[in-house]
Amino acid sequence: MASTPAAASSSKICFNSDCKDLKSEIPRKGWRLRTGEFAELCDRCASAFEEGRFCDTFHLNASGWRSCVSCGKQVHCGCIVSVHAFTLLDAGGIECIACARKNVVSGSSSSWSQSMLFHSSVPEKYKEYSAKGWTQLAGSGPVPWRQAPSLFNSSVSQTELHSRVPYEVDLTSGIDRLNVCDRSSTPSLEKKKVDDFSERLMNANLKPGTRDIQDKGNAGINFEDQHNSCLTKFQQSSLKEESSNPSFGLAVPYTSQDETGQIGISGTHLRPNPQPSPAKQFHIALQNALDTSSETQIRNGRPRPDGRGKNNLFPRYWPRFTDQDLQQITGDSNSIITPLFEKMLSASDAGRIGRLVLPKKCAEAHFPPISQPEGLPLKVQDSKGKEWIFQFRFWPNNNSRMYVLEGVTPCIQNMQVQAGDVVTFSRLEPGGKLVMGFRKTSTASVSDQDNEAKNSNGVSMHGDAETADPTSWSKVDKSGYIAKEALGAKVAVSRKRKNSMLGSKSKRLRIDNEDLVELKLTWEEAQGLLRPPPNQVATVVVIEGFEFEEYEDAPILGKPTIFATDNLGEKIQWVQCEDCFKWRRLPSNVLLPSKWTCPSNSWDPERSSCSATQELTAEQLENLLPQCNPAASKKLKTAKQEPENVDALEGLDTLANLAILEEGESLPASSQATTKHPRHRPGCTCIVCIQPPSGKGPKHKQTCTCNVCETVKRRFRTLMLRREKKQSQKEAETTAKKQQTSLPDKVVDGDPPPCTNAENSCPNPKKVATEGSEDHPNIVKSSTSPFKGQIDLNIQPEREEELSPGSDSGSMMKLLQDATDIYLRQQSMLTSGGNSNPEVTQIQPGGGPGEEKISSSLNLGVSHRDVDREPSAAFSIKTSAPTSATG
């Protein structure tokens, strides 16, 4: 129809060639042009367009009118303006959008899915357009937003908003991923082989998927459903993506120039040349995308305009929104949300630098194209509805670019997210508003990822049927809905992806998971090794519904055993001989050394030799083993609580205990964020390290103020206070002495006893309070002390912030440190009559930084990976905080 795109904005005349009116002062946008721009219309035409009367008004005499097979309504199918107003049916013919929706809802129409799907791959070259249509979110002018190349966009032309079909989202999303979006240069939508497409799709295993989509996605019956389905699809699709599988040929091409996003419709315009088979097509498309992108990726020059297809996005960035996420974003509105991508915040991202590195492909695919490093301001709304303006820019990097979002600190802080948490980017329709949501990583997400990874790996290429395991999803989302959906949809699309890509994609995640597992095992192990001191009766403390067994003395390490109750109801424990591996029955109150063998079995002479037979049958043992960990490790009983919390609490609790015992050696994976970078090395002044704890733990929730964390903190506080109180009462004098002595030593002595921890152990509130200045003394001391190496590194004025009690870092570190501190102090007091410290708290310089541990009996045999030395270092440094309590 009308003129060139340029004309759209440059001309003062209404874009409608049949209208010669001047555009209004503020030109109203009409349909999306092939260039990505929007036709600017005069009020009258704009109104006609928005009301769906444009073609009726101006194209009555034009060709291309068809009747809706359902209602008979005439639809101008040969026009870009109405592209979104109808859908092509598999059997031929068209259906107006209204009927299509109805049918979809009723499940009677398969046309939708097909038509939608068929947008399969579009040559990458076409994609270019996609970027163009960007909405500017912020700075630059507002562009209504582009439909995403991604099919996702359900964006409907503004005018068409109403007609938007909810499930479009689903499709889009699904498609999006694969997608190769683009807008064909040839607008000729016209009917070009819709049928072909559908066919192809069907052939390509897509059927199931499609069907699902339809079924599930039923038009908007309920948003959640949509979302869910969305998820499902994502996943599925994601599976394939990287694998380059032909899989679905869903890629939707850009939906035509018009933003109307009708995915289904867009098919119409699509691809100039049909391809042999969907699969192939898709494949090719991807290939093209890849090729082009690489080709085009010229030095810092702008990447392809369209930003290479999203197809190439790494799975790790695929949006895995949970319906909660979506719900959070969309709220109660009827907005349609199009997940774009997500990213786990790295320490850098969450750090105070305020720069969030954006995955290149994601940035290029979903954000407005930028040619200058300065980029442009991007307005983003957070899930709370608050708007933020970030600078979307890039840095030249190795002949490529590194995209970053600057100025995110306030937002991140506001949302209380930290490294390890996930930021999600999505587009909200209508409006094309960019929305960012956050998801705390913690347990759920981790598992999700894990699941996903697994799924992906295991899935077969063609599997329509395969589909990812619904369960996993359900787990992920936790919203029952998904589970439901997953089951139903099961597979909507083939999830094939299991491919390597996915595998690779989640590699990092996987690593995290592995760490998590390890950590967990470690905790359990540790718990299993802990025993209450002999003859000690636990004091049960109930904190917020949790019962904690508190012992006067520190736990003791012993050989892991399995506690059980025999037939007579007598409590016993089973222990395995180190030499013969046979299990021996012993009284439950026996505390065994870490190394125990049959000859030591004084309780059962008959079985005090490895030659003696094992009392337990394999079966019995098997029954026992399962409970082993739980039983042994559970020092913490939960009266009632949500599973999630329980786990977390338990984990934290254990962690804390471990930390106490090992002086922080354990903080492990939990504090890992994204990759493995050196995080917060005490001493280190790098960007990351100088950041507040917030940047610290990823999964961590260390700085988290959630109930769990708060509970743990409280627990510590309570326990510590109680202990201290008791202690002080018992050995007030001793304590006092120690404090006095230790204090002087330290301060005065440049070379105090080896233990910097001594500081910790030394209750010296004042000292603690002193702050930075104090640090220096420490440093001095440390230099002479055995651990000096570590200490030196760790001690830095800068770190104070992190360490200081007051710092925002309500991090776990701090918590643990505090607890440790107190604990150690007590220890020293208890054990020593006065010289305790060195022994108990001594830190061994050992191998390297972070190796410190308590040399005393507390030293656990548990292996900890030096995952994080930092923590340990931190501990040593910290020392003080809690001290004040002492005072």
Added chain:
DNA sequence: GAATTGCATGGAT
């Protein structure tokens, strides 16, 4: 001296 900014580096994919 601290905070920013922009680019370089190098491990991970």
Added chain:
DNA sequence: CATCCATGCAATT
């Protein structure tokens, strides 16, 4: 082996 991208870090402000 080419990229990506998380960080490091020096130059600026």
